[in-house]
Amino acid sequence: MDEITSVYIQESREQLAEMESCLLGLEQNPDDPDNINAIFRAAHTIKGGAGVIECHFIEAFTHRVENVLDALRNGALTVTPTLTTLLLGCCDHMVSLIEVLAAGEAGPAGELQAQGEVLSAQVQGFLDGMAGGEPAAASELTVADREPAVEVENAGGIVLNDSWHVSVRFGENVMRGGMDPLSFIYYLASLGEILNIATITDAIPVAAEMDPESCYLGFEIQLQTRSSKADIERVFDFVRDECELRILPPNSRLSEYLKHIQELPEDSMRLGEILVRCGALTQAELELGLSQQKLALGDDGTSAPPLGEILVDHKVVNPEVVEAAVVKQAQVSDKKAREARLVRVQADKLDQLIDLVGELVIAGASANLLAQKSRQTDLVEATSVLSRLVENIRDAALQLRMVQIGDTFNRFQRVVRDVSKELGKEIELHISGAETELDKTVVEKIGDPLMHLVRNSLDHGIEPTALRLERGKPACGRVSLNAYHDSGSIVIEVADDGGGLNKEKIAAKAVERGLIQPGEILSEHEVVNLIFEPGFSTVDKVSNLSGRGVGMDVVRRNIQALRGTVDVASVDGQGATFTIRLPLTLAIIDGFLVGVNKAAYVIPLDTVVECIELKNLQSDRNFMNLRGEALPFIRLRELFEIPGNVPSRESIVVVQFAGQRAGIVVDQLMGEFQTVIKPLGAMFRHLRGIGGSTILGSGDVALILDVAALVQSVTQSELQRFSERGQSAPAMLSNNPFSQH
Amino acid sequence: MGQVVHTKGTAVAASSGTAAPGQYLTFTLGGEMFGVGILNVKEIIEFGSITEIPMMPVFIRGVINLRGAVVPVIDLAARFGGKVTEVGRRTCIVIIEVPDEETRHDIGVIVDAVSEVLEIPGSEIEPPPSFGARIRAEFIQGMGKVAGKFVILLDIARVLSVEEIAMLTGVESAAGEVAPTAGGG
Numbered sequence: 001m002d003e004i005t006s007v008y009i010q011e012s013r014e015q016l017a018e019m020e021s022c023l024l025g026l027e028q029n030p031d032d033p034d035n036i037n038a039i040f041r042a043a044h045t046i047k048g049g050a051g052v053i054e055c056h057f058i059e060a061f062t063h064r065v066e067n068v069l070d071a072l073r074n075g076a077l078t079v080t081p082t083l084t085t086l087l088l089g090c091c092d093h094m095v096s097l098i099e100v101l102a103a104g105e106a107g108p109a110g111e112l113q114a115q116g117e118v119l120s121a122q123v124q125g126f127l128d129g130m131a132g133g134e135p136a137a138a139s140e141l142t143v144a145d146r147e148p149a150v151e152v153e154n155a156g157g158i159v160l161n162d163s164w165h166v167s168v169r170f171g172e173n174v175m176r177g178g179m180d181p182l183s184f185i186y187y188l189a190s191l192g193e194i195l196n197i198a199t200i201t202d203a204i205p206v207a208a209e210m211d212p213e214s215c216y217l218g219f220e221i222q223l224q225t226r227s228s229k230a231d232i233e234r235v236f237d238f239v240r241d242e243c244e245l246r247i248l249p250p251n252s253r254l255s256e257y258l259k260h261i262q263e264l265p266e267d268s269m270r271l272g273e274i275l276v277r278c279g280a281l282t283q284a285e286l287e288l289g290l291s292q293q294k295l296a297l298g299d300d301g302t303s304a305p306p307l308g309e310i311l312v313d314h315k316v317v318n319p320e321v322v323e324a325a326v327v328k329q330a331q332v333s334d335k336k337a338r339e340a341r342l343v344r345v346q347a348d349k350l351d352q353l354i355d356l357v358g359e360l361v362i363a364g365a366s367a368n369l370l371a372q373k374s375r376q377t378d379l380v381e382a383t384s385v386l387s388r389l390v391e392n393i394r395d396a397a398l399q400l401r402m403v404q405i406g407d408t409f410n411r412f413q414r415v416v417r418d419v420s421k422e423l424g425k426e427i428e429l430h431i432s433g434a435e436t437e438l439d440k441t442v443v444e445k446i447g448d449p450l451m452h453l454v455r456n457s458l459d460h461g462i463e464p465t466a467l468r469l470e471r472g473k474p475a476c477g478r479v480s481l482n483a484y485h486d487s488g489s490i491v492i493e494v495a496d497d498g499g500g501l502n503k504e505k506i507a508a509k510a511v512e513r514g515l516i517q518p519g520e521i522l523s524e525h526e527v528v529n530l531i532f533e534p535g536f537s538t539v540d541k542v543s544n545l546s547g548r549g550v551g552m553d554v555v556r557r558n559i560q561a562l563r564g565t566v567d568v569a570s571v572d573g574q575g576a577t578f579t580i581r582l583p584l585t586l587a588i589i590d591g592f593l594v595g596v597n598k599a600a601y602v603i604p605l606d607t608v609v610e611c612i613e614l615k616n617l618q619s620d621r622n623f624m625n626l627r628g629e630a631l632p633f634i635r636l637r638e639l640f641e642i643p644g645n646v647p648s649r650e651s652i653v654v655v656q657f658a659g660q661r662a663g664i665v666v667d668q669l670m671g672e673f674q675t676v677i678k679p680l681g682a683m684f685r686h687l688r689g690i691g692g693s694t695i696l697g698s699g700d701v702a703l704i705l706d707v708a709a710l711v712q713s714v715t716q717s718e719l720q721r722f723s724e725r726g727q728s729a730p731a732m733l734s735n736n737p738f739s740q741h
Numbered sequence: 742m743g744q745v746v747h748t749k750g751t752a753v754a755a756s757s758g759t760a761a762p763g764q765y766l767t768f769t770l771g772g773e774m775f776g777v778g779i780l781n782v783k784e785i786i787e788f789g790s791i792t793e794i795p796m797m798p799v800f801i802r803g804v805i806n807l808r809g810a811v812v813p814v815i816d817l818a819a820r821f822g823g824k825v826t827e828v829g830r831r832t833c834i835v836i837i838e839v840p841d842e843e844t845r846h847d848i849g850v851i852v853d854a855v856s857e858v859l860e861i862p863g864s865e866i867e868p869p870p871s872f873g874a875r876i877r878a879e880f881i882q883g884m885g886k887v888a889g890k891f892v893i894l895l896d897i898a899r900v901l902s903v904e905e906i907a908m909l910t911g912v913e914s915a916a917g918e919v920a921p922t923a924g925g926g
Binding site: 355356358359362599639640641642678679680681682683684685686687689690693695699700701702703 | 790792793794795796797801803804805806808809810811813841846848903906907908910
């Protein structure tokens with residue numbers, strides 16, 4: 001695929017995304033002209049690009065969509081829910097078409113093609129309905145005035161033909177600018193039918209003087225189309241500054257043709273002939289016209305007025321069109337300015353940069369260390385300035401990879417809209433925390449699990465409207481997406497205000513599927529989390545949205561692959577909340593550096609509540625009295641089997657995560673440390689309790705503790721140990737075969 | 742440990758017969774001479790500080806900082822089921838690039854001493870003995886004959902199979918979770 005095509009595909013995807021969000025906005029705000037214009041611009045840009053890369057199937061379809069949008073813009077059509085749905089369908093179809101192009105296929109396959117035809121027919125239906133209903137308003141683009149005029153007048157009268165006359169002279173630099181005049185003609189042909197075309201070669205100089213890179217061509221074109229003048233003009237948007245373009249509408253006055261002939265640089269007689277040849281004028285009309293012309297000149301003999309004036313005078317363009325063009329130009333330059341502020345960079349180049357910055361940080365830290373050892377004040381000062389700068393660079397570089405989750409969330413507006421229509425429920429999506437940033441790779445991978453959860457909430461969570469009213473809830477259901485940072489991880493919540501999960505049903509199903517033993521007592525929380533077990537689905541009827549019984553299991557697996565966890569909480573009659581907790585991979589975190597023997601570990605600072613000295617233990621059990629609260633703790637030395645003697649003074653770092661507190665016993669507290677997370681790689685993917693690694697100023701590698709997983713695994717192993725010994729585990733699920741391994 | 746290894750890799754027998762590289766980096770390990778294809782070797786570094794990873798099998802010595810990248814280090818002698826390598830004056834870490842499906846991993850290998858790069862023609866390479874080498878047969882790509890002595894040429898993709906090592910670490914860390922935390926709670 002050539003570069004232009006791939007750029008086109010990329011841009012079109014963005015345009016389509018924008019178009020979709022605007023279309024969704026259209027439902028709320030049907031009369032917002034800016035919004036409609038934005039939709040139109042998106043469609044037009046796609047069409048224009050398709051013309052340039054000569055991708056006709058996209059061009060043709062988009063053209064039809066554009067017709068409707070144009071009618072909307074002119075007020076000839078009004079926004080109705082059916083129309084928005086149709087336009088959203090068209091938008092989806094365009095996405096599919098772009099994918100066809102991206103796949104390098106010549107055209108859409110049978111099914112897609114059929115779908116396109118259905119949509120086109122529907123679009124046409126709208127246009128036809130409009131033309132019948134309000135012909136006056138739609139005069140600019142419909143065929144209302146395509147009937148040949150009945151009366152024949154004299155030379156000042158109307159030339160009888162039903163086609164546009166387009167006259168274009170390409171500037172010398174068109175080809176240097178990367179434009180092929182031919183593609184414009186092709187594109188023009190997509191607007192309608194080119195009845196006749198005459199090539200004007202008069203500008204070509206003698207061979208010796210000719211520059212093969214220059215364009216000397218001009219065309220006189222008879223075009224039969226339903227498009228508006230603006231549409232035809234837009235075909236030449238890309239070369240607007242570079243070419244001379246004149247467009248005469250159908251049934252123009254003869255005098256306009258004459259003006260046209262005069263204004264062109266070529267010889268009048270010859271041009272006249274060309275016009276006759278391409279069917280714009282008949283020979284008789286031409287002769288009549290020219291003689292009239294001479295007469296008129298003889299009468300007043302004034303010089304020709306400026307072009308714009310002539311055009312407006314003769315109603316070739318009306319003042320509104322000129323104004324619209326000015327506005328449009330402003331918009332275009334606005335958009336260009338906005339694009340200029342964005343630079344597309346390949347993700348791997350960014351990774352490379354961040355790797356380098358990471359090395360810079362480490363090198364800087366060791367230089368700092370050496371400077372301090374040398375005791376040269378100047379050197380220390382210089383390196384400290386340097387390390388501050390390096391820190392800024394690192395922050396900026398890491399920021400580059402972070403993206404806001406908002407875009408991902410906004411995609412669900414469409415999902416909620418479509419699904420709620422399909423289900424006949426009234427549901428609104430509420431988004432908060434859209435500005436929460438997380439790593440790009442995580443954002444890319446979280447889409448599918450989120451989709452499943454949202455659909456699940458829509459399908460199973462929110463009750464039918466009648467039931468909601470009966471329960472005294474507002475008719476409109478509410479699904480909310482929320483994201484925030486918590487204790488060094490990112491939390492994404494999907495909540496609904498529906499009926500909540502049916503615990504009896506889940507328990508019964510779990511027994512039926514053999515996931516739990518009958519009579520086994522589980523806490524509410526454990527019961528609802530059974531839905532993440534493989535092959536679990538409580539809905540008896542399988543809908544086409546969710547409920548195939550693979551969903552939740554897959555969701556959990558996908559999230560675990562990101563080293564995250566998912567959890568559900570449910571309140572009967574008030575709704576359910578799914579909570580996804582993801583670690584910040586490849587991000588900068590504030591760490592708290594601790595030491596055990598010679599090894600250093602980083603505890604994410606967000607999880608650290610306080611540090612206290614380990615003393616006054618009443619027993620050798622692993623918990624202590626923290627202001628009246630029994631705080632369990634983990635001895636890192638024992639857990640990690642670190643050799644060496646226990647020092648006389650140990651400290652406890654109190655950590656908090658997901659509402660739980662625990663202590664971690666370490667030898668030394670070494671203070672805060674800005675941590676660049678380095679993943680440990682595939683070899684250590686089963687390792688739990690370690691979230692990654694980082695490189696210290698000395699060049700040594702320190703491990704980052706994943707506090708939540710660490711505590712969880714210790715809890716589990718103790719449970720296991722006690723159940724193996726045949727003792728009953730206190731108030732907990734005793735041998736849960738599907739608790740995480 | 743050894744049992745786990747043996748139950749795992751029985752399926753793979755045919756060593757990679759694809760145009761073996763002619764040049765081998767040879768090194769000693771527990772007094773024996775081994776060789777790896779030179780094309781897999783990225784660099785040889787001095788034995789420096791290694792950060793141990795808890796709850797890992799013994800043959801994973803830990804990770805090192807290789808100019809900003811965190812690279813795992815494997816103790817080959819322990820991987821072959823022998824003793825843990827003692828660090829001496831000539832102990833080195835050979836950084837080896839291991840292809841794994843579409844990606845490549847850099848893995849460090851501790852060796853007692855690096856000897857030299859030898860050119861061993863294909864005719865001088867014998868198939869591995871079916872047993873007796875005290876190394877899993879599939880680890881051996883061939884036996885190179887150099888000056889009347891055998892050099893064990895290792896099949897790096899198998900010896901340092903990330904997939905297999907990850908599986909072993911999974912077993913180990915699951916077991917490791919039960920073992921520690923003496924004292925009860």
